[in-house]
Amino acid sequence: MRKTGRPTMIDVAADAGVSLKTVSRVINGEPSVDPGMAERVAASVQRLGYHRNALAASLRSGNRDTIGFIAADLSNTFYMAVAAAVSAVAARDRMHLVMTSSEEDADTERFLALDLCQRQVGGLIVVPTADDHAYLAREVELGTPVVFLDRPGSGIPADAILLDNTGGARAAVAELLAAGHRRIAVLLDRRGIFTMTQRWAGVEEAFAAAGRAPDPALVIDGLHTPAMARDAMQRLLDSGDAPTAVFCANNRVTIGALEAILTAGAEVAVAGFDDFELSRLLPRRIRIVDYDVSDLGTRAAETLLARAAVPATGSQTHLVPTRLVDRGGIH
Amino acid sequence: MRKTGRPTMIDVAADAGVSLKTVSRVINGEPSVDPGMAERVAASVQRLGYHRNALAASLRSGNRDTIGFIAADLSNTFYMAVAAAVSAVAARDRMHLVMTSSEEDADTERFLALDLCQRQVGGLIVVPTADDHAYLAREVELGTPVVFLDRPGSGIPADAILLDNTGGARAAVAELLAAGHRRIAVLLDRRGIFTMTQRWAGVEEAFAAAGRAPDPALVIDGLHTPAMARDAMQRLLDSGDAPTAVFCANNRVTIGALEAILTAGAEVAVAGFDDFELSRLLPRRIRIVDYDVSDLGTRAAETLLARAAVPATGSQTHLVPTRLVDRGGIH
DNA sequence: CTGAAAGCGCTAACAA
DNA sequence: TTGTTAGCGCTTTCAG
Numbered sequence: 272m273r274k275t276g277r278p279t280m281i282d283v284a285a286d287a288g289v290s291l292k293t294v295s296r297v298i299n300g301e302p303s304v305d306p307g308m309a310e311r312v313a314a315s316v317q318r319l320g321y322h323r324n325a326l327a328a329s330l331r332s333g334n335r336d337t338i339g340f341i342a343a344d345l346s347n348t349f350y351m352a353v354a355a356a357v358s359a360v361a362a363r364d365r366m367h368l369v370m371t372s373s374e375e376d377a378d379t380e381r382f383l384a385l386d387l388c389q390r391q392v393g394g395l396i397v398v399p400t401a402d403d404h405a406y407l408a409r410e411v412e413l414g415t416p417v418v419f420l421d422r423p424g425s426g427i428p429a430d431a432i433l434l435d436n437t438g439g440a441r442a443a444v445a446e447l448l449a450a451g452h453r454r455i456a457v458l459l460d461r462r463g464i465f466t467m468t469q470r471w472a473g474v475e476e477a478f479a480a481a482g483r484a485p486d487p488a489l490v491i492d493g494l495h496t497p498a499m500a501r502d503a504m505q506r507l508l509d510s511g512d513a514p515t516a517v518f519c520a521n522n523r524v525t526i527g528a529l530e531a532i533l534t535a536g537a538e539v540a541v542a543g544f545d546d547f548e549l550s551r552l553l554p555r556r557i558r559i560v561d562y563d564v565s566d567l568g569t570r571a572a573e574t575l576l577a578r579a580a581v582p583a584t585g586s587q588t589h590l591v592p593t594r595l596v597d598r599g600g601i602h
Numbered sequence: 603m604r605k606t607g608r609p610t611m612i613d614v615a616a617d618a619g620v621s622l623k624t625v626s627r628v629i630n631g632e633p634s635v636d637p638g639m640a641e642r643v644a645a646s647v648q649r650l651g652y653h654r655n656a657l658a659a660s661l662r663s664g665n666r667d668t669i670g671f672i673a674a675d676l677s678n679t680f681y682m683a684v685a686a687a688v689s690a691v692a693a694r695d696r697m698h699l700v701m702t703s704s705e706e707d708a709d710t711e712r713f714l715a716l717d718l719c720q721r722q723v724g725g726l727i728v729v730p731t732a733d734d735h736a737y738l739a740r741e742v743e744l745g746t747p748v749v750f751l752d753r754p755g756s757g758i759p760a761d762a763i764l765l766d767n768t769g770g771a772r773a774a775v776a777e778l779l780a781a782g783h784r785r786i787a788v789l790l791d792r793r794g795i796f797t798m799t800q801r802w803a804g805v806e807e808a809f810a811a812a813g814r815a816p817d818p819a820l821v822i823d824g825l826h827t828p829a830m831a832r833d834a835m836q837r838l839l840d841s842g843d844a845p846t847a848v849f850c851a852n853n854r855v856t857i858g859a860l861e862a863i864l865t866a867g868a869e870v871a872v873a874g875f876d877d878f879e880l881s882r883l884l885p886r887r888i889r890i891v892d893y894d895v896s897d898l899g900t901r902a903a904e905t906l907l908a909r910a911a912v913p914a915t916g917s918q919t920h921l922v923p924t925r926l927v928d929r930g931g932i933h
Numbered sequence: 934c935t936g937a938a939a940g941c942g943c944t945a946a947c948a949a
Numbered sequence: 950t951t952g953t954t955a956g957c958g959c960t961t962t963c964a965g
Binding site for chain 2: 276277320322323324325326327329330337345346348351352354355358359362367368369370371372385386387388389390391409410413414526529530533534547548549550551552553554601
């Protein structure tokens with residue numbers, strides 16, 4: 272029983288009068304064990320309240336049974352939903368999910384990634400914040416699969432699960448144009464963010480396809496919070512020449528813009544990227560670029576587990592499709 | 603380098619021409635090491651791409667550096683928000699969070715709890731689904747602290763972090779009564795759920811304080827999804843004698859009820875337990891029993907870490923307060 | 934089918 | 950300040 276107070280296999284073996292290895296066999300359900308012995312061992316396990324030490328088992332066997340997940344921002348429900356999906360897939364394989372967050376800080380990401388590797392995770396799902404992931408090269412080489420999620424990584428061979436950002440934005444804006452809107456505002460979060468770059472590209476493509484171009488006066492970026500988006504929208508509404516439609520590049524922006532529009536009772540058509548809770552209860556009909564959030568997590572986890580089973584054979588990028596849907600319109 | 607391909611402290615020691623223990627000292631930043639040696643070791647670490655094996659370290663030292671969290675339902679954003687808060691607190695202490703979910707199944711909860719213990723977690727935060735936690739008695743006795751969250755556990759000495767369910771529900775219903783409402787509907791999720799029992803008690807207290815009692819015809823329980831709540835509310839509205847107010851015992855119920863009410867354009871005052879995303883954007887003013895979700899997680903994590911530091915001295919139950927707030931009313 | 938011995942990679946205890 | 954030895958609790962290897 273030594274220090275920790277927890278009984279070990281040795282204690283069980285002594286109690287049952289068998290060898291250490293026999294206990295190990297019983298605990299791990301290995302086939303060739305005499306039923307009588309198995310019974311004796313089981314009884315001792317019960318009596319002593321034995322629980323195997325999974326750390327020791329992993330150390331010796333080299334089995335890796337946890338997946339590390341590094342989100343970019345835990346206060347964002349998007350990542351939490353992804354984490355939930357990853358956890359569900361992991362559970363199917365009796366793996367556990369260690370959930371962390373870089374809080375959009377590159378150094379934190381790096382620290383966490385290496386920390387998780389030290390804990391011998393079987394794989395890593397990362398929402399990249401750093402723009403160089405060479406620091407993981409060694410681990411990947413040594414057999415720890417890495418999957419990037421939502422944004423691409425760089426510097427190492429790793430799969431990536433991304434949204435069809437460009438296609439989704441293009442479709443939304445194309446529809447506004449097709450509906451005859453000519454003064455279309457575009458509200459963006461920070462341009463440096465990967466998804467923003469891609470969605471903006473989609474916006475430009477839609478305009479180009481219609482033989483037009485976005486009006487620079489109606490394009491506002493750097494809107495990182497709903498409050499900023501609300502104020503920006505407010506200013507557009509207050510300007511002499513308000514837009515007749517607006518495309519919002521993510522849900523925080525959409526929510527902020529809606530706050531301004533609904534409060535002002537303005538007649539502005541709204542299309543936004545990302546669905547959000549309760550969009551269905553909005554008093555106004557809006558168009559949303561929707562996708563299956565958990566699909567991102569599920570695919571990331573499945574890709575990771577597949578890689579863990581069969582070592583690297585060239586990395587792939589999976590695009591998760593989007594679709595335009597109606598929301599709101601109650602009342 | 604043996605099997606795994608990963609260099610070990612032995613490799614580093616050999617490369618640097620020092621002893622194993624010296625490497626260990628350098629890696630762990632122990633004070634009394636000659637700077638020159640430290641440098642040599644650091645150089646070897648760099649050259650070999652050495653990373654310490656945290657599993658081996660924990661096995662030997664007995665240090666436990668992860669916290670296990672068993673949510674009841676990962677699709678519920680409430681638990682995800684709690685998990686995020688726990689993760690944030692854990693990160694402060696350089697601990698990691700292993701996130702799992704019982705999916706409201708008692709056997710799964712038990713399995714996960716024991717599995718996490720086998721992985722030598724430093725503590726367990728559990729949203730109880732099982733109604734007897736005696737299976738954890740042994741682990742608690744052996745020094746693994748357990749904190750129950752949102753619902754009380756039983757059978758073992760453990761702290762609990764609960765919401766003031768009764769007080770919140772009482773306040774909400776008291777206000778509806780004070781506003782002169784006499785036909786007040788009460789929509790509940792399944793009665794067996796702890797929070798429902800407590801909130802229902804609050805409802806009864808409020809009625810009793812006003813010298814009245816709830817009208818059984820207007821009390822509907824078992825509403826586990828927004829769709830069920832919507833349909834139930836619909837039936838109430840369609841009945842000859844519709845209520846003038848409704849108290850919804852959780853956010854799913856509130857959302858479902860609102861859907862029916864807004865669609866029908868009915869004049870029904872709404873008060874609900876639990877805030878939800880975008881409640882502010884609702885076209886109607888409603889009253890919400892609000893509380894700080896992350897506070898629950900933060901307190902749970904802090905309580906757990908405190909217990910881990912200073913062994914049991916009688917378990918406590920913490921009540922997280924609620925407050926009535928206004929939501930909606932845009933337009 | 935069962936057991937003895939070795940050792941996973943590290944840290945604790947003690948010596949030098 | 951540095952090194953030696955033992956051993957955390959388990960699985961692997963190989964012999965019986």
